[in-house]
Amino acid sequence: MTTSSPAPYWLYLLECEGGVYYAGIALDVEQRFFQHVFGRGARFTRARAPLRVLAAREYPSKGEALRAELALKGLSRDKKLAFFEGVGA
Numbered sequence: 001m002t003t004s005s006p007a008p009y010w011l012y013l014l015e016c017e018g019g020v021y022y023a024g025i026a027l028d029v030e031q032r033f034f035q036h037v038f039g040r041g042a043r044f045t046r047a048r049a050p051l052r053v054l055a056a057r058e059y060p061s062k063g064e065a066l067r068a069e070l071a072l073k074g075l076s077r078d079k080k081l082a083f084f085e086g087v088g089a
Contacts, residue, residue, distance in 0.1 A: 009065035011072065012056040013080060016048040021080055023072050025065040029056045055084035 026032035059065040
């Protein structure tokens with residue numbers, strides 16, 4: 001019997017209308033982006049439509065992705081993209 005490893009979670013950063021950022025986690029970033037686009041995402045993205053995915057990073061577990069999301073949300077706007085480039089991660 002083969003045991004498969006759990007699917008990785010992704011931390012993603014969206015640019016929304018008005019130039020604001022939205023961060024979240026998902027198993028499939030593309031699918032989640034379209035859920036946001038079609039109003040099936042977070043309340044935040046229903047009020048400020050997402051324009052594009054700015055960045056995404058893979059994590060081996062949901063817990064690690066959630067911790068990274070919390071750290072990302074604590075950063076200033078100008079440091080959020082740098083987080084994905086490995087600076088401040």
